[in-house]
Amino acid sequence: MSEVKKFLYVNRKAPYGTIYAQESLEVVLIGAAFDxxxxxxxxxxxxxxxxxxxxxxxIGLKNxxxxxRALGDYExxxxxxxxxxxxxxxxxxxxxxxxxxxxxxxxxxxxxxxxLVSRAEMAEVMADQDVVLxx
Amino acid sequence: MGTLHxxxxxxxxxxTLLSCLAHAKAxxxxxxxxxxxxGGTTGTAVSDALSKTDxxxxxxxxxxxxxxxxxxxxxxxxxxxxxxxxxxxDLAATHDRVQNWL
Numbered sequence: 624m625s626e627v628k629k630f631l632y633v634n635r636k637a638p639y640g641t642i643y644a645q646e647s648l649e650v651v652l653i654g655a656a657f658d659x660x661x662x663x664x665x666x667x668x669x670x671x672x673x674x675x676x677x678x679x680x681x682i683g684l685k686n687x688x689x690x691x692r693a694l695g696d697y698e699x700x701x702x703x704x705x706x707x708x709x710x711x712x713x714x715x716x717x718x719x720x721x722x723x724x725x726x727x728x729x730x731x732x733x734x735x736x737x738x739l740v741s742r743a744e745m746a747e748v749m750a751d752q753d754v755v756l757x758x
Numbered sequence: 759m760g761t762l763h764x765x766x767x768x769x770x771x772x773x774t775l776l777s778c779l780a781h782a783k784a785x786x787x788x789x790x791x792x793x794x795x796x797g798g799t800t801g802t803a804v805s806d807a808l809s810k811t812d813x814x815x816x817x818x819x820x821x822x823x824x825x826x827x828x829x830x831x832x833x834x835x836x837x838x839x840x841x842x843x844x845x846x847x848d849l850a851a852t853h854d855r856v857q858n859w860l
Contacts, residue, residue: 745781
């Protein structure tokens with residue numbers, strides 16, 4: 624098999640005003656089939672994608688927020704969320720969904736997928752990738 | 759060597775250029791293209807952000823997009839270099855990855 628590359632999907636848009644967030648999720652799920660080292664970054668308005676309690680019944684759009692909780696089943700277990708972006712929008716980690724994955728190397732213990740990082744740490748994450756895809 | 763960041767939206771429409779500059783690291787390049795070139799002009803609301811950017815981050819605008827918008831080369835901000843399409847290709851080839859800020 625060819626060499627595993629590090630892929631970062633960068634999410635900077637709120638979920639329902641444009642199609643970017645949902646398209647990103649679709650691409651992540653498709654890409655997950657290729658056994659690469661996948662990470663997701665949520666910054667700027669992208670942090671709004673992960674809020675809990677989303678209810679789209681009255682706007683006629685599919686609520687895709689539950690899909691983030693399924694990412695662990697596709698071995699997508701690194702969701703980097705930028706702390707400054709949350710704070711600028713009056714949010715904290717408590718306002719986000721609880722997203723976990725089962726660690727197969729640790730007796731399938733449930734572990735948090737969301738990793739809260741500073742802006743400087745996010746820049747490090749970005750610089751550490753082979754491929755960066757933006758949405 | 760580092761990342762080539764591209765920004766294609768006006769900084770007067772959204773925060774993308776500012777977010778890009780805040781995440782660029784020493785050795786990176788930021789290339790403003792399409793409507794992004796408005797961010798590379800002098801005397802604007804984002805001039806401060808440009809001048810405060812780490813001097814080890816190189817700033818570029820795509821000349822063709824400046825010309826298309828009637829922006830004289832003399833209005834390119836200090837510290838910002840205008841490149842042609844070949845220059846764009848060179849930047850892409852000399853950096854480890856390209857990050858398009860949408």
